[in-house]
Amino acid sequence: MLILSRKVGEVIRxxxxxxxxxVAVRGGKVRLAVTAPKDIPIFRQEVYQKKQKAKELASNGAV
Incomplete structure (x- = not known):
């Protein structure tokens, strides 16, 4: 795992x-802006995990 420190306005490529x-740091929250081509899906980890679980259940025949 790579750990980087950035300030507001700084970018990671x-x-x-x-x-x-x-974009912002307030209290314990960091706001990030992601710029990527439309064909690259970007999800929060918890959303991605739910999608994967739903896909797994659908492929097992349990809808």
Missing amino acids: ISDDVFVEV
Whole structure:
């Protein structure tokens, strides 16, 4: 795992066309802006896990 420190307004570049910018830090929350091509799906981890679980249940025949 790579851990980076950034200030508000600073950007992390993941590839040629994926960027993550720190927009705000308030209390214990960090707001990020992600810029990426539309064909790259971006999800919060908990949403991705729910989608994967639903996909797994559907493929097992339990809807």
